[in-house]
Amino acid sequence: MGPRPSEFEIIDRYFSWALPSKWHTQGIGDDCALVDIGATRVAVTTDTTAIGTHYLPDADPLTVGYKALAVNLSDLAAAGAAPRAFFLALSLPSSNAEWLDAFSRGLHEAATQFSCPLLGGDTTKTVMVNGEAAAATITITAIGEVCRGLTRGGAQAGDDVWVSGTPGDAYAALMLRTGTWQGLCDSYLASRMDKPTPRVALGQFLEPIASAAADISDGLIQDLGHILSRSGLGAEINAGAIAVSESLAKFPQEKRLKAQLAGGDDYELIFTAPKSVRNDIEAFARQAGLVLSRIGQTKKEMGLTLTDADGRIIHETWSGFDHFKSDN
Numbered sequence: 001m002g003p004r005p006s007e008f009e010i011i012d013r014y015f016s017w018a019l020p021s022k023w024h025t026q027g028i029g030d031d032c033a034l035v036d037i038g039a040t041r042v043a044v045t046t047d048t049t050a051i052g053t054h055y056l057p058d059a060d061p062l063t064v065g066y067k068a069l070a071v072n073l074s075d076l077a078a079a080g081a082a083p084r085a086f087f088l089a090l091s092l093p094s095s096n097a098e099w100l101d102a103f104s105r106g107l108h109e110a111a112t113q114f115s116c117p118l119l120g121g122d123t124t125k126t127v128m129v130n131g132e133a134a135a136a137t138i139t140i141t142a143i144g145e146v147c148r149g150l151t152r153g154g155a156q157a158g159d160d161v162w163v164s165g166t167p168g169d170a171y172a173a174l175m176l177r178t179g180t181w182q183g184l185c186d187s188y189l190a191s192r193m194d195k196p197t198p199r200v201a202l203g204q205f206l207e208p209i210a211s212a213a214a215d216i217s218d219g220l221i222q223d224l225g226h227i228l229s230r231s232g233l234g235a236e237i238n239a240g241a242i243a244v245s246e247s248l249a250k251f252p253q254e255k256r257l258k259a260q261l262a263g264g265d266d267y268e269l270i271f272t273a274p275k276s277v278r279n280d281i282e283a284f285a286r287q288a289g290l291v292l293s294r295i296g297q298t299k300k301e302m303g304l305t306l307t308d309a310d311g312r313i314i315h316e317t318w319s320g321f322d323h324f325k326s327d328n
């Protein structure tokens with residue numbers, strides 16, 4: 001058997017094709033592709049939710065439906081886009097009315113909450129192959145509208161680095177539910193894992209003033225790393241400045257830091273912005289009732305310096321999520 005490329009090697013090696021120069025788009029490597037159609041710029045993203053990988057097999061189908069759309073809306077938020085429509089490709093091993101009823105209600109709830117109608121899709125049956133269980137996958141493509149659009153590139157040296165919400169909560173819920181951490185998964189942590197809030201209004205607010213943005217699907221450090229590498233910069237980050245929820249604060253520092261810095265599935269926004277808009281960002285946070293933490297700044301020299309609340313350097317190098325990492 002040949003070597004097994006990681007998730008990002010697969011994308012880089014096999015699918016990062018050169019674009020014809022007439023195609024004015026930010027292509028692969030951002031949360032959304034930005035495509036100019038006439039005078040309109042649209043942001044397009046597609047994300048798959050798979051049983052076993054993205055949700056536990058016994059997950060409530062209502063939350064599976066909600067989250068399947070929420071994670072796509074989160075990519076639109078990272079591009080600063082206003083959601084306009086989505087398409088749903090459903091591949092299921094069997095047709096189960098009870099499951100479908102709850103799934104569709106969850107999906108509809110997110111679609112209504114974020115004004116993003118379902119315009120089409122595809123429905124197929126998956127079958128068992130070589131005795132392996134048939135997969136269930138939900139693939140959504142979402143389309144939004146932007147003026148300029150935010151990407152992971154564009155950060156300037158000396159920009160502030162910000163993060164929304166309290167990252168780490170969804171990871172803590174997963175650790176507790178799978179028994180990796182001891183303790184009870186409280187209803188707050190459970191809701192952060194099951195029904196993440198795409199930061200759609202924040203994204204649209206940031207679109208004209210931020211320099212770069214990404215959503216945190218694979219861990220704060222890894223997703224910040226995408227911003228830094230695409231912007232050709234380094235950063236100094238104070239992990240002690242990241243807002244922490246009451247529920248996560250109950251866990252020992254080491255667990256908490258790992259959840260905040262490397263835990264995926266939060267769908268918060270990490271973004272950079274010039275110092276000149278600090279007050280505007282703080283005013284938005286107050287008015288929206290959303291915690292926005294200023295956690296550091298970008299620098300010309302490459303590399304990431306991480307410190308804790310006491311200013312001590314954190315040497316731990318957690319890696320974020322990669323779908324094919326364990327195959328290596």
Ligand code: ADP
Nearest residue numbers: 011015016027028029030031032046047075217
């Ligand atoms: P996100 O987590 O924001 O959805 P990913 O980390 O999944 O983004 O993907 C990184 C980039 O690679 C994105 O721009 C995505 O569109 C692109 N990408 C992922 N898989 C493929 C593929 N099979 N073919 C082409 N582009 C891909």
Ligand code: MG
Nearest residue numbers: 031075215217
């Ligand atoms: Mg993303």
